[in-house]
Amino acid sequence: MMQKVRTDLPLGGEDGLPEGNSPIRTVCFTGHRQIDPAHAVLLPALLDAAIRELYGRGARVFRAGGAIGFDTVAALKVLDLAPVLPGLELELILPCRDQTSQWNVGNTRTYDYILSAATRSRFLFDHYMEGCMLERDRQLVHGSDVCVAYCARSRGGTAYTCALALREGLELINLYERIQKRGKKDRL
Numbered sequence: 001m002m003q004k005v006r007t008d009l010p011l012g013g014e015d016g017l018p019e020g021n022s023p024i025r026t027v028c029f030t031g032h033r034q035i036d037p038a039h040a041v042l043l044p045a046l047l048d049a050a051i052r053e054l055y056g057r058g059a060r061v062f063r064a065g066g067a068i069g070f071d072t073v074a075a076l077k078v079l080d081l082a083p084v085l086p087g088l089e090l091e092l093i094l095p096c097r098d099q100t101s102q103w104n105v106g107n108t109r110t111y112d113y114i115l116s117a118a119t120r121s122r123f124l125f126d127h128y129m130e131g132c133m134l135e136r137d138r139q140l141v142h143g144s145d146v147c148v149a150y151c152a153r154s155r156g157g158t159a160y161t162c163a164l165a166l167r168e169g170l171e172l173i174n175l176y177e178r179i180q181k182r183g184k185k186d187r188l
Contacts (some may be wrong), residue, residue, distance in 0.1 A: 030068020031150030
């Protein structure tokens with residue numbers, strides 16, 4: 001049964017569990033490369049809370065796709081929490097070995113750090129080719145139980161991955177929607 005996105009619930013708790021309250025093991029991340037600066041300052045704390053809550057529900061493997069933006073913030077947060085959450089793992093599923101060939105030095109250094117610190121990683125292709133990013137997105141979702149996203153648009157790779165996650169029956173936690181709801185409450 002396909003699950004609906006529920007943004008009105010807190011993370012976890014009885015109401016936030018997947019159907020049948022089945023334990024979760026694997027979480028994937030998906031999100032935009034460019035993040036609204038006002039949201040960027042909120043994401044680390046939201047990711048911290050989401051990772052801790054999902055860890056409390058049984059998640060141990062957190063998957064990221066190595067892109068600039070949300071993937072990087074999420075991967076760094078997993079690495080930050082690993083020393084205090086025993087058994088927490090970062091798994092990278094990367095589209096191609098030359099993913100960083102057009103990146104600036106700072107982004108490449110961050111990517112190299114994440115790659116060296118990850119529990120495990122795999123490259124799907126040696127070189128960039130049409131469709132390799134979408135294949136990475138499919139591999140992130142396949143075998144995951146929950147998808148944590150920062151999805152602000154209804155089109156593009158992130159939207160595709162969120163839709164795929166829902167079709168595959170994953171619980172979807174969209175942090176963008178949580179930020180939007182928080183902003184509306186603050187304006188009331």
